[in-house]
Amino acid sequence: MSRYNHRDVEPKWRAAWDGAGLFRAREPQEAGGRPKAYVLEMFPYPSGRIHVGHSRNYTMGDVVARYRRACGFNVLHPMGWDAFGLPAENAAIERGIHPGDWTRANIATMRDQIRLLGVAYDWTREIATCEPDYYRHQQALILKFHEMGLLYRRKSTVNWDPVDNTVLANEQVIDGRGWRSGALVETRELDQWVLKITHYADDLLEALRGLERWPDKVRTMQANWIGRSEGARVRWRLTAPFQTADGPIDDIEVFTTRPDTLFGASFIALSPDHPITREVARTREDVAGFCARAAQLGTSQEAIEKAEKAGVDLGLRVRHPFDPDWEIPVWSANFVLSGYGTGAIFGSPAGDQRDLDLARKYGLPVTPVVLPPGGDPATHAIDLEAYDGPGVTYNSRFLDGLSTEAAIVAAIRRLEEIGAGEGVTQFRLRDWGVSRQRYWGCPIPFIHCVACGVVPVPREHLPVTLPQDVTFDRPGNPLDHHPTWKHTTCPTCGCAATRETDTLDTFVDSSWYFARFCDAANPDLPFDTAKADYWLPVDQYVGGVEHAVLHLLYSRFFTRAMRDAGLLHTPSGEPFAGLFTQGMVVHETYRSSEGRWLLPEDTELAGDVRVERATGAPVAVGAVEKMSKSRKNVVDLDDVVRDYGADVVRWMVLSDSPPERDVEWTSGGALGAWRFVQRIWAAVDALPAGAPGPLTVA
RNA sequence: GCGGACGUGGCGAAACAGGUAGACGCAAGGGACUUAAAAUCCCUCGGCUGCAAGGCUGUGCGGGUUCGACCCCCGCCGUCCGCACCA
Numbered sequence: 001m002s003r004y005n006h007r008d009v010e011p012k013w014r015a016a017w018d019g020a021g022l023f024r025a026r027e028p029q030e031a032g033g034r035p036k037a038y039v040l041e042m043f044p045y046p047s048g049r050i051h052v053g054h055s056r057n058y059t060m061g062d063v064v065a066r067y068r069r070a071c072g073f074n075v076l077h078p079m080g081w082d083a084f085g086l087p088a089e090n091a092a093i094e095r096g097i098h099p100g101d102w103t104r105a106n107i108a109t110m111r112d113q114i115r116l117l118g119v120a121y122d123w124t125r126e127i128a129t130c131e132p133d134y135y136r137h138q139q140a141l142i143l144k145f146h147e148m149g150l151l152y153r154r155k156s157t158v159n160w161d162p163v164d165n166t167v168l169a170n171e172q173v174i175d176g177r178g179w180r181s182g183a184l185v186e187t188r189e190l191d192q193w194v195l196k197i198t199h200y201a202d203d204l205l206e207a208l209r210g211l212e213r214w215p216d217k218v219r220t221m222q223a224n225w226i227g228r229s230e231g232a233r234v235r236w237r238l239t240a241p242f243q244t245a246d247g248p249i250d251d252i253e254v255f256t257t258r259p260d261t262l263f264g265a266s267f268i269a270l271s272p273d274h275p276i277t278r279e280v281a282r283t284r285e286d287v288a289g290f291c292a293r294a295a296q297l298g299t300s301q302e303a304i305e306k307a308e309k310a311g312v313d314l315g316l317r318v319r320h321p322f323d324p325d326w327e328i329p330v331w332s333a334n335f336v337l338s339g340y341g342t343g344a345i346f347g348s349p350a351g352d353q354r355d356l357d358l359a360r361k362y363g364l365p366v367t368p369v370v371l372p373p374g375g376d377p378a379t380h381a382i383d384l385e386a387y388d389g390p391g392v393t394y395n396s397r398f399l400d401g402l403s404t405e406a407a408i409v410a411a412i413r414r415l416e417e418i419g420a421g422e423g424v425t426q427f428r429l430r431d432w433g434v435s436r437q438r439y440w441g442c443p444i445p446f447i448h449c450v451a452c453g454v455v456p457v458p459r460e461h462l463p464v465t466l467p468q469d470v471t472f473d474r475p476g477n478p479l480d481h482h483p484t485w486k487h488t489t490c491p492t493c494g495c496a497a498t499r500e501t502d503t504l505d506t507f508v509d510s511s512w513y514f515a516r517f518c519d520a521a522n523p524d525l526p527f528d529t530a531k532a533d534y535w536l537p538v539d540q541y542v543g544g545v546e547h548a549v550l551h552l553l554y555s556r557f558f559t560r561a562m563r564d565a566g567l568l569h570t571p572s573g574e575p576f577a578g579l580f581t582q583g584m585v586v587h588e589t590y591r592s593s594e595g596r597w598l599l600p601e602d603t604e605l606a607g608d609v610r611v612e613r614a615t616g617a618p619v620a621v622g623a624v625e626k627m628s629k630s631r632k633n634v635v636d637l638d639d640v641v642r643d644y645g646a647d648v649v650r651w652m653v654l655s656d657s658p659p660e661r662d663v664e665w666t667s668g669g670a671l672g673a674w675r676f677v678q679r680i681w682a683a684v685d686a687l688p689a690g691a692p693g694p695l696t697v698a
Numbered sequence: 699g700c701g702g703a704c705g706u707g708g709c710g711a712a713a714c715a716g717g718u719a720g721a722c723g724c725a726a727g728g729g730a731c732u733u734a735a736a737a738u739c740c741c742u743c744g745g746c747u748g749c750a751a752g753g754c755u756g757u758g759c760g761g762g763u764u765c766g767a768c769c770c771c772c773g774c775c776g777u778c779c780g781c782a783c784c785a
Contacts, residue, residue, distance in 0.1 A: 003737080175782095217702065221780060224701075229784075256785060269785095307783080335783040345785045354783060428784055548780080655723075656710055663710080672724045678737080 004681035006645025014118055023069075023120040025076040028534040037068035038076045038535045040514055040576075042543030042551070045082045046106035046128075050113040051634040052665055053585040053627035056653035060582055061542045062119045063654070068539075069120070076535055078517040079114065079121045081107050083130035084441045084506045086164055086180060093472045099440040100468075103130055113637045118646045125520040129509035134516065135442040136463030137526035138509065143445060143456050144565050150196045151434075153454060157273070157338075158433055160188040165475055166437045167192065169505060170430055172550070193444055193502065195432040197557045201226055202425075203573065204556055213578035215660075218548045225549040227428025231257035232412050234346065234421040236268055236318035239327060244279050252276070252318060252330065255341030255426050259415065260407030261348040263396035264369035266359060268318055269311060269333035271343040277332040280314045287312050287332065294334040309357040310334045321420035322397070333358055341426055349386065356386040369396045370404060432554065434505040439470055439478040441503030449490035449497040458491050464499070477501055510551050511558035514538050514575055515568065532568040537577040545581035552579070583662040585653060587633040589622035597632035601639065624664055635665055648674045 017023065026034070041061035044054060058079075065077035081103075088099035095102075107128060114121070127134050145151040159168040163183035167190065172179040197204075205226045208219045234254050241248035252268055270277045272294035281288040290312040311333035320326035328346075335354050336345055349359035350368040359366050368382050370391040377394050390404035398414070399407045415421035435444070443464040445457035457464055467485040470478040479485060479501040490497040512526065518535040519527035536559075543551075560573040590598040592612055603610050603619050610619045627634045640649050652673035657663035 217780080220702070224781060227781095227784065231785085254785080258785080309783085333783095335785090337784065340784045348785090352785070354785080426784085545779085658711080661710090666709090666724095668725065669710080675737090676723080682738080 004645075004678050006641075006647065010116075010118060010646055014115065017118075017120070023065075023075075023077065023122050024124060025078075025122050026074045028531060031074040034072055034074040036076065036535060037065075037073035037540075038514075038538045039065040039068065039540045040078070040517070040538045040542070042541070042547065043080045043082050043510070043513060044110065045085055045087070046103055046110055047087055047629065048106050048109070050110050050117075050637045051585075051627050052637060052640060052649060052653060053634070054114075055117055055637055055649055056585050056663065057542060057544070057582055058114065058117060058119045059650045059653055060580070060659055061540070062650075064540050064542070066120050076125075076517065077119075077121055078125040078127075078520070079119070079123070080125075080127035080513060080517070081110075081129065082506065082510050082513070083107065083128040084135075084503075084509055086166075086438065086440070088440045089438065089472065098468070098470075100130065100466075103440075104128075116641045116646060117637065117649065125517050127513065127516055127520050129442075129506075129513065130440070132463045132465050133523070134513075135509070137516070138442050138504070138512070139445040139457070139462050139464060140459060141512065141526055141562070141565075141567075142504070142508075143459065143462075144567075145195065145561055146456060148561070148565060150199060150561050152194055152196065153191060154194050154431075155189060155191050156194070156433065157187050158190050158192060159185045160190075162186055167433060167435055169433055169507070190435070192433045193435045193500075193504075195434050195508075195557070197432045197554070198427060198429055200557055200560050201228070201427045201429050203560065204429075204553065207556075207572060207574060210572060211574065211577075211579070214576075215545075215579065215581055218545065218552065218579065218581060221548045222553055225429065225553065229257050229426050229428075231255055231424065231426060232259040232408075232415060232421050233342070233424045234259065234262070234321055234415060236321060236346070237324075238330075239317045239319060242276060242279070242316060244275065249276065252344055253342045254344045254346050255424070256346060256348075257426075258348065258351060258404075258408070259411035259421075260393055260396075260399060260402070260404050261351045261369050262320075262322060262346070262411055263399065264348040264350050264367045265320065265328055265346045266349055266365040266367065267328055267347040268330045269336050269345050269347050269355075269358070270314070270330065271336040271338035272332055272334060273338045274332065274336075274343045276316070276330075277314065280316075280332075284315075287314065290332065290334075307334065309354055309361065311358050311362065313362075321415060321418065329364075331358075331362075339430065340428065350382045351386055351388050353386045353388070356382065356384070360384065367395055369393060432505075432557070434508055435502040436505050437477040437480075437501075438503050439466065439472075441506060442509060443479075444500045444502050444504055446500040447488060447490060447497045448500065449493065449495060451495055452490055452492045452497075454500075455490055455492050455497070461491070479503070507550060507554050511554040512562065514541075514555070515559075515562065526567065529566075529568055533570070536568060536570045537572070537574050540578045540580065541576040542580045542582060544584065548581075552576070580659070582659050583657065584626045585665050586624045586662050587627050587635060587665045588624050589631050589633045591620045591622060593617055593620070597630075599632050600635055626662075627665070640670060644670055644674045645677070647677050651677060 039061050041057050065075050069075045083103050088103045091097055091102045092099045129135060142151055159173050161168050161178035161181055161183055163181035164178060168178055168185060173185050177184055205223060205228055208223055211219060234256060235251045237251045241250050254268065272291045277291060281291050311331045314330045314332055316330040317327045318330060320328065336343065347355040347358065349356040349364065349366040351370055356366065366382055368380055370387060371377055371380055371394050372387055372389060372391045375391065393399045393402045393404065393407040399410055402410055412423040443466060445462060445464045447455045447457060449455055467482055470482060472478060486499040486501050488497055488499055489495065515527050515532050515536060519531040522528055555575045559570060559575040562568050563570060563573050587600065590600065590603050590610065592598055598612065598619060602613050604613050610621055611617060612619055625631055625633060648670065652670055653663055655673065656669050
């Protein structure tokens with residue numbers, strides 16, 4: 001009886017597969033009657049090496065791809081590299097390596113590792129987003145979006161990451177910190193390139209319903225992120241025009257979901273960075289002090305929870321839209337967000353806890369206008385707890401006696417009649433700022449001309465390529481420091497002009513790569529429309545849930561934009577018909593007595609105690625966490641493939657836990673998987689030669 | 699605070715239109731075969747109890763519905779994830 005020797009068997013079959021071109025997708029016209037199946041795993045950032053955490057993702061996709069192939073489908077199962085990004089620049093700074101060299105070396109290493117794993121990829125379609133033959137098409141797409149009005153430029157307050165020295169999209173700010181650096185995010189005013197994702201806000205939300213093969217969790221997260229709410233915009237006329245450098249302001253607009261409570265209004269509150277607040281702060285020290293304190297508050301969850309509601313009277317007054325004789329004061333309040341709605345609210349203390357807190361603190365009137373079910377209008381009172389539920393409207397003149405629902409409709413109708421407001425739909429989703437002040441990204445193909453303004457680079461001049469000779473010896477954007485790169489001439493008037501030195505957010509690169517795979521070698525177009533129409537949408541996408549509102553939302557936007565540009569015709573506008581979010585591979589963490597993180601391979605078990613291999617010193621065994629380089633709890637793919645073979649790795653990460661749940665990598669588990677694979681081998685090996693086996697391998 | 703998921707042996711987990719809880723696997727223990735080990739094969743493996751047949755108990759906790767509850771209802775406790783002053 002022979003034993004399973006992965007060192008012989010696995011290379012043999014890999015070579016056989018490669019030699020036969022077994023996993024190449026057929027072009028649409030060659031497919032015959034085969035239905036298509038597009039199976040895709042989220043492509044990796046080439047950070048250095050593949051660990052068993054990656055391998056679970058690829059193995060799951062591989063199972064689906066191989067199964068579809070066995071069922072007679074024409075399968076597209078490609079792999080590529082999300083190759084632009086900050087770690088390459090950090091490597092350049094730390095080790096003096098060019099980001100491109102570092103990235104390409106990592107790709108070469110990781111490609112070899114993935115090949116060892118034996119995943120059935122069509123390597124002829126491999127792409128890397130950092131190569132001009134990829135990003136030239138991205139630049140063309142971006143120019144097209146600009147023509148369509150989906151890319152625009154705007155001066156805006158942005159999330160600034162002071163460690164990475166760049167701007168972050170809202171989606172990239174987690175608990176007030178940069179998603180990558182973990183640094184507390186600051187706000188800055190900058191000119192930004194922005195993608196108009198809000199153009200599709202409604203469709204992106206509505207279409208979630210049709211994504212039946214997506215996890216509910218991800219759909220819910222996207223729905224919350226898009227955050228639609230129905231309500232009214234209401235204009236409150238100032239008793240006297242407010243003078244600013246840009247001219248007088250006559251009224252203040254607020255957004256509300258509860259126009260039925262307008263008769264309960266007792267103040268207007270503006271955000272601390274509302275233009276009017278800022279203007280008042282110039283001449284009033286108390287207001288300036290209030291704004292400074294509000295800005296310091298920070299955005300961490302603890303700060304928000306503990307922050308006391310505070311405000312300051314700006315000394316302005318507005319007239320009630322339904323009664324010009326009724327005046328209420330204008331305040332600024334620390335809980336009003338500048339980025340949502342109009343950055344201004346009307347305070348209706350009886351129906352909103354925050355408004356009530358403010359009113360009680362400063363002695364502003366509290367008028368209940370909603371009677372809860374079963375309440376008595378003669379005795380119902382609000383003390384320190386607001387009632388924000390539905391009920392019967394009262395103390396509200398023409399709205400008296402109406403249900404909350406009916407009163408909202410009636411109030412909006414009246415607002416529209418008298419021109420003081422209108423019903424609107426408000427989204428939480430904001431446009432996607434894509435400018436990054438970095439070198440290692442896709443150049444944004446525009447030129448700044450003193451005479452002509454911002455001018456697109458003509459198509460025939462694409463790609464705008466990155467310069468090779470850059471230095472990272474000072475902070476800021478190397479493209480900006482480069483002696484010659486940004487100096488050019490205006491395509492329109494021929495005058496001296498400068499190139500845009502911002503590069504695109506790397507999430508742009510990954511927002512359309514699945515379409516490039518449909519026609520990866522096309523030199524002239526991002527992809528041929530017929531081929532994209534054949535392959536898209538991706539039938540089964542597999543990846544981590546951490547991209548629920550980043551990559552997965554951006555890609556949905558991009559597919560819609562490409563569709564509206566006429567580049568493809570997927571009717572739904574959806575890139576991924578099926579999505580599976582797999583559980584992570586987790587591993588114990590180890591620290592030395594001095595607190596250094598240790599690689600698992602640098603430790604060993606001495607009896608029941610884990611010790612450092614080199615010194616024998618005891619090791620503190622920490623939490624079981626997601627494999628990550630920073631915690632050093634990674635198990636390198638090469639090591640386990642060498643010791644156990646790819647089949648054992650694949651079996652272990654698939655079998656030890658349900659696919660949507662985390663799996664803990666342990667040496668005992670690997671050993672068990674190894675024995676299992678041995679037993680299968682032995683069972684097949686025991687069959688008489690030539691006998692039809694329980695499994696017939698095609 | 700809001701929303702969601704989850705809680706079953708030493709471990710990963712099955713079983714859910716309410717019908718023998720712990721399938722399958724890992725680990726562990728015992729035995730066979732070996733000079734010995736590995737591999738392989740056999741047995742045991744929730745807890746308590748019993749020589750045994752068996753008995754009692756057991757799916758986070760407390761109630762309830764039912765002939766019957768891991769499953770349905772009410773109330774707690776805990777873990778994880780997402781969002782978070784969104785007007």
